[in-house]
Every structure is written in C-alpha cells, then in structure tokens.
Amino acid sequence: MLLLLIEDDPVISAELQMRWQGRGWTVRTCARLAEADSALAQADVEAIVLDLNLPDGDGLDWLARFRRRDRLTPVLVLTARTRVVDRVKGLSGGADDYLSKPFAPEELDARLEVLCRRTKVARGEELHFGRLTWRRDLGKAFVDGQPINLAPREFEVLGLLMHRAPHLLARRTLMDALAERNLEVAESAAENYVSRLRRKLTGSGTQVRTLRGFGYMLALDDTAPGSTAVD
Structure with a gap:
C-alpha cells in the first residue's frame, strides 16, 4: 500500500512513517502542499493522510482542489481541529474520514485499512440505466x-x-448510505442534492421521481410511473 502523508510536524511524520513501513506499507511524506502536488504527479497513491494547518496553505482548500480532479482516492484528515463544525467542514469538503489529534495510532491504521478496502471494492464499478x-x-x-x-x-x-x-x-436508505460514506448531511440537504441532480438530468431521458413520504426512484421518461416529482 502506497500512502501519502501530508504533515508538517516532523515528530508525527517520522513516527508514522516508521510505523507504517514496519507494516510493509510504502510511505511518501510531505511537509507542504506544494510537495504533495509534486508527489501526486509522480505516482498514484492508495490513500492520503492530510493535516490541515500547513505552512503554505489550508489543507481544506487543497482538498477542494484535489477533489475536482480526483474523487476516488480516499483522504483521511488528521488534524488538531477538534470542533464538530470543523469535522463537518472536513467531511463536507471531500474528506472520507476525519481523526482529531491526539490520536491512537492503532485507530488510524484501522481507519486507513477500511478506506483502502472500500476503495478497492469500488474501483471499476460501472452502472447503466437508460442512456446513463x-x-x-x-x-x-x-x-x-x-x-x-x-x-x-x-x-x-x-x-x-x-x-x-x-x-x-x-x-x-439514502441517508444511511451517505452516513456510511462519512457524508454527514441533514435530511433537507439530501433533498437538495436530489433536487439539483434532477435538474442536471433534464434531457437525459431519465427522471428522478419522488414518492412523497417514501423516497426516490429513477424512471425513463416514457415509462415513468405516475408518482409526483417535487423540487
């Protein structure tokens, strides 16, 4: 497993690198975001561990840019920012997991293994429906x-x-599935995602239908059941 650790604390960086190499993992360490960009341009990594308070910028801003070009590689935020609002911002900003400092190394290892296992299962998944x-x-x-x-x-x-x-x-089921992906969203926010998705599928031959009080379903335009779609 090739990991990219973006961490400017030399003690934490050295200890994690030694620990992970002892587990047989390959580790590339970076103390700055610019170094991380260079590392990612040279090799594909299986997971990224990202500190937020870095010398050349905020890790969340970097993560937003990274997610515009890569939505699949798992990113675990490892930070001293412990407030709930910070955790929500991190997960909403594209992190797959969020762990606050101080932390137990065993828990960090376990979380990374889960993220990488989930990503390996997901790679190559392809779904079809109508023209989608x-x-x-x-x-x-x-x-x-x-x-x-x-x-x-x-x-x-x-x-x-x-x-x-x-x-x-x-x-x-939608809310639970988003929660399993560490996407902490309120029910109203999930409905907003569905509404925006519905508009973006206009002209695709497929509609997102809402069955009031029950949930949502995809239907082809010419075979859609008589349920009521709402924004």
Missing part, C-alpha cells in the same frame, strides 16, 4: 457518453439511485 452510465473508477456519470457536471454528493446520490433503479430508494 455511472463510473465509480472515474468519479463521473455520462449521458450517451458525454460527461455530466456533477458535484461529488450528486454523483454519490445518482449511484445510489442507479443501484436501485427502477425500484424505490427509500429516503432513510
């Missing part, structure tokens, strides 16, 4: 081979809908 194609490995969805401009949360919601299509995706 959903590619987990690319982090993109397509209509007739043309990419749709989806935000990461919209991409995840579309994948959940396509897994169930043409059957109902219960609202509670």
Whole structure:
C-alpha cells in the first residue's frame, strides 16, 4: 500500500512513517502542499493522510482542489481541529474520514485499512440505466457518453439511485448510505442534492421521481410511473 502523508510536524511524520513501513506499507511524506502536488504527479497513491494547518496553505482548500480532479482516492484528515463544525467542514469538503489529534495510532491504521478496502471494492464499478452510465473508477456519470457536471454528493446520490433503479430508494436508505460514506448531511440537504441532480438530468431521458413520504426512484421518461416529482 502506497500512502501519502501530508504533515508538517516532523515528530508525527517520522513516527508514522516508521510505523507504517514496519507494516510493509510504502510511505511518501510531505511537509507542504506544494510537495504533495509534486508527489501526486509522480505516482498514484492508495490513500492520503492530510493535516490541515500547513505552512503554505489550508489543507481544506487543497482538498477542494484535489477533489475536482480526483474523487476516488480516499483522504483521511488528521488534524488538531477538534470542533464538530470543523469535522463537518472536513467531511463536507471531500474528506472520507476525519481523526482529531491526539490520536491512537492503532485507530488510524484501522481507519486507513477500511478506506483502502472500500476503495478497492469500488474501483471499476460501472452502472447503466437508460442512456446513463455511472463510473465509480472515474468519479463521473455520462449521458450517451458525454460527461455530466456533477458535484461529488450528486454523483454519490445518482449511484445510489442507479443501484436501485427502477425500484424505490427509500429516503432513510439514502441517508444511511451517505452516513456510511462519512457524508454527514441533514435530511433537507439530501433533498437538495436530489433536487439539483434532477435538474442536471433534464434531457437525459431519465427522471428522478419522488414518492412523497417514501423516497426516490429513477424512471425513463416514457415509462415513468405516475408518482409526483417535487423540487
């Protein structure tokens, strides 16, 4: 397993590098975000451990830029920012997991193993419905081979809908699935993602239908059941 550790504390960096190399993992360490960009340009990594308070910028800003080009590589934020609002910002900003300092090294190892195992299962997953194609490995969805401009949360919601299509995706199931992906969103926020996704699928031959009080489903335009769609 090739890990990229972005951490400017030399003690933490050295201790984690020694620990992980002892487990047989290959580790590349960077103390600055610019160094991380250079490292990623030279090699594909299986996971990234990211500190937020770095000498040349805020890790969350870097993560937002990284997610625009890579939605799949797991990122675990390791930071001294312990407030709930910071954790929510980190997860909403593209982190797959969030661990506060001080931390137990055993817990960090376990979380990394889970993230990498989940990513290996996800790579190569491809779903089809009507004219839609959903590619987990690319982090993109397509209509007739043309990419749709989806935000990461919209991409995840579309994948959940396509897994169930043409059957109902219960609202509670949607919320639980997002929670499993460490996407902590309120029910109203999830409904906003569905609404935005619905608009972006206009002209695709597929509709997102809402069954009030139950959940959501994908349906082809010419075979859609008589449920009521709402924004």
